[in-house]
Amino acid sequence: QVQLVQSGAEMKKPGASVRVSCKASGYTFTSHYVFWVRQAPGQGLECMGMINPSRGSTTYAQNFQGRVTMTRDTSTSTVYMELSSLRSEDTAVYYCARAESGIHSWDYWGQGTLVIVSS
Amino acid sequence: EIVLTQSPGTLSLSPGERATLSCRASQSVGSSYLAWYQQKPGQAPRLFIYGASSRATGIPDRFSGSGSGTDFTLTISRLEPEDFAVYYCQQYGSGWTFGQGTKVEIK
Numbered sequence: 001q002v003q004l005v006q007s008g009a010e011m012k013k014p015g016a017s018v019r020v021s022c023k024a025s026g027y028t029f030t031s032h033y034v035f036w037v038r039q040a041p042g043q044g045l046e047c048m049g050m051i052n053p054s055r056g057s058t059t060y061a062q063n064f065q066g067r068v069t070m071t072r073d074t075s076t077s078t079v080y081m082e083l084s085s086l087r088s089e090d091t092a093v094y095y096c097a098r099a100e101s102g103i104h105s106w107d108y109w110g111q112g113t114l115v116i117v118s119s
Numbered sequence: 120e121i122v123l124t125q126s127p128g129t130l131s132l133s134p135g136e137r138a139t140l141s142c143r144a145s146q147s148v149g150s151s152y153l154a155w156y157q158q159k160p161g162q163a164p165r166l167f168i169y170g171a172s173s174r175a176t177g178i179p180d181r182f183s184g185s186g187s188g189t190d191f192t193l194t195i196s197r198l199e200p201e202d203f204a205v206y207y208c209q210q211y212g213s214g215w216t217f218g219q220g221t222k223v224e225i226k
Contacts, residue, residue, distance in 0.1 A: 105154035105169035
């Protein structure tokens with residue numbers, strides 16, 4: 001069965017970076033895009049961008065340009081999202097989700113990773 | 120960027136009642152690239168509707184989606200206890216944006 005399993009919760013200080021992983025299983029890793037979306041406490045969903053695991057190509061949302069980097073390791077079927085220059089407003093649950101392409105809905109999601117930014 | 124506006128913010132209904140959720144886009148959503156997700160507290164969102172009107176795998180037929188262009192609707196014909204949750208619409212035809220969500224709560 002398709003699964004996206006994310007790494008555990010993180011606590012970081014302002015100005016630091018965080019890297020969250022998303023390990024895929026149950027399907028051909030390179031056949032689906034992976035998106036990252038975050039949800040601040042009590043708030044809605046905000047798309048951060050996507051990576052095509054086949055080519056490694058990425059598209060980042062404008063709000064995160066220059067601060068986010070998405071990479072993948074095809075040998076372990078894992079996608080990574082790194083967010084730098086963290087501030088308190090980055091405290092959120094970060095989700096990965098897969099889609100058949102950039103113009104498909106997101107059919108499977110990871111369980112979410114809580115990132116807390118606090119001094 | 121396409122902005123999605125959902126209404127109402129909160130819908131208070133009883134089990135067995137009909138729920139109608141609206142999602143309006145600031146510009147036309149091409150080829151009905153519109154999805155609906157359900158999210159329960161502490162859980163990841165779950166895909167319910169894609170392509171504006173197609174039910175995802177395992178979604179019961181009391182859920183239906185309709186609309187095109189800039190106006191879309193999610194209808195739950197008869198609310199079951201497990202349907203009380205937050206619902207988000209998403210467009211994926213021009214970038215990817217979400218509405219702010221509609222909470223369906225028990226009256």
